[in-house]
Amino acid sequence: MPFLCKKSKEMKTRNIHPIWLLVSGVILIAGTHMTFNMGILAWFSAVPFLLYLDRTSGFKSRLYFGLAMILAWSLCVLKITTDPLPLAMVPMFSIPLALIQMPGYLIWAKFRNKKGSALLFPAVMVVMEWIQYTLTPLGSWSAAAYTQTDNIVLLQLVSIFGMAGPGFVIYYVNVMLAKIIVDPKDISRKILPVSVILIVILIFGSLRIDIYKSAGRDEIKGAAVGTDSEVSGLPLPSPEVRKSNQATLIERTEKSAAAGAKLVVWNEASTAILPDEEMEWNKKLSAVAGEHHITLVAAYVVPVSESPFRFENKYKMYRPDGSLGYTYNKHEPVPGEPAEKGREIIETINIDEIELGGVICYDYDFPYLAKAFGRNDADIVAVPSSDWRGIDPIHTKMAALRSIEQGHSVLRSTRFGLSAAINPIGEFTAQMDSFDANDRVMITNLPESNVFTVYSLIGNLFVYLCIAWIIIYLMIGTKLVAFKK
Secondary structure (H helix, E strand, C coil): CHHHCCCCCCCCCCCCCHHHHHHHHHHHHHHHCCCCCCHHHHHCCCHHHHHHHHHCCCHHHHHHHHHHHHHHHHHHHHHHCCCCCCCCHHHHHHHHHHHHHHHHHHHHHHHCCCCCHHHHHHHHHHHHHHHHHHHCCCCCCCCHHHHHCCCHHHHCCHHHHCCHHHHHHHHHHHHHHHHHHHCCCCHHHHHHHHHHHHHHHHHHHHHHHHHHHHCCCCEEEEEEECCCCCCCCCCCCCHHHHHHHHHHHHHHHHHHHHCCCCEEEECCCCCECCHHHHHHHHHHHHHHHHHHCCEEEEEEEEEEEECCEEEEEEEEEECCCCCEEEEEECCCCCCCCCECCCCCCCCCEEECCEEEEECCHHHHHCHHHHHHHHHCCCCEEEEEEECCHHHCCHHHHHHHHHHHHHCCEEEEEEECCEEEEECCCCCEEEEEECCCCCCCEEEEEEECCCCCCHHHHHCCHHHHHHHHHHHHHHHHHCCCCCCCC
16 A cells, blocks of 8 residues: 555654554554543554554545544444444444544644644644534533543643643643654653643642642532333333332432431432323422422433333422422433433522532533533532443543533432542542442432632633634635734
8 A cells, every 4th residue: 555655754653554553543542432441541542643644645545544533433432332222323423423533633634744733633623522512412422531530630620621621631742742753853842841731730630629628518418319210211111110110219218318318319210100190200209308308309201102202301309398499301312312302491499508400411411501500500410310331430420520610519320320429529429330239329428519610600712712723723824814924
């Protein structure tokens, strides 16, 4: 394949056939994202693809690159495709994810030899990520920031810039490593800015965590209550099975209240309630909340049609006096989920001076929904959820970024996955996995108040600045605009 080779005297990788760069890129991307991810790989996983694009040119070269990207993301999606998901899900998600990622690489390849190109790659990548979780139903899956869910110090950068902050730094490190490999001259000059940036970020993150932990806070006791129900579609469980599941939910809720819980959150789709049963069911929920003086976030589904199969995926939030505080329908159903899309205005309710809000599962893969809680000054957000084996526990870890972005706590109660209490700095203070042998009741303490974050104030300003910079850079690079020196 002679078209793959482009000689370069300075390139230290010239003896490596370009095809092996593609293979390396596929392996590293596959190991970096989704479940079973190795966060350390994120810092150099893009390097082989960048080197490949630097060494090659032409239509066939870019076609091979595109196919390699699709293969890489197919392997990523394959890792999370476990029962009950069909293998057909892989191309449905991997192809769009690859197409969203590709512009960053291709634009960088065109301008890689121009001054300032090191900032072009990370800028385009974070903008494409923002487009994905703002304008598409794919949410924020594939965002580089999620590769660092175990690096709580680095993730404090999210409190200022959102996911674009860590993402930009990760992509910047990748492109600088590629530049060093291509041209090792002046290596110290190239390493210095990377080192300074990382040191400043780590100092900031460490200080923010220590300052938060150094202050005492009032806490509320909460509980994540799990269900035995496996309802996911037709046929619905029999009336006997549904009544048994509902009785178990009430029993575990009362058990949580007896243990001192003041806030009880059920799993998403904890049970199925037929339309003609819902009024009586709501009376029972109201009575339980009022009798035990708890705030109850009871999530369940209500089938509304069988052909085609459609349902309401909702929760009802009851106050400690038994009154209904808020009804919420899932705003962002997973692609393919036959749920009616909720359109309620995101609100919080005040319970004993605590601003409490809630969303459902996949909703919290969309930062714009968390932004609404920042505007409402939420202290705690309940997140009834339902995952599957392939995204356990990464999906719960992703929710921690919403906590850091807006400075509130999260109580995520999860069916088929990890339930967790997450404080405003993204720290897991309690967790319980439904695949483990347990009583499906997690008791925890949550801070009663939120913390201020810059991101809750400025939102995606950093992304908008990246967009402006890209436009100006491309105009200069293509000589559409002349600037006098």
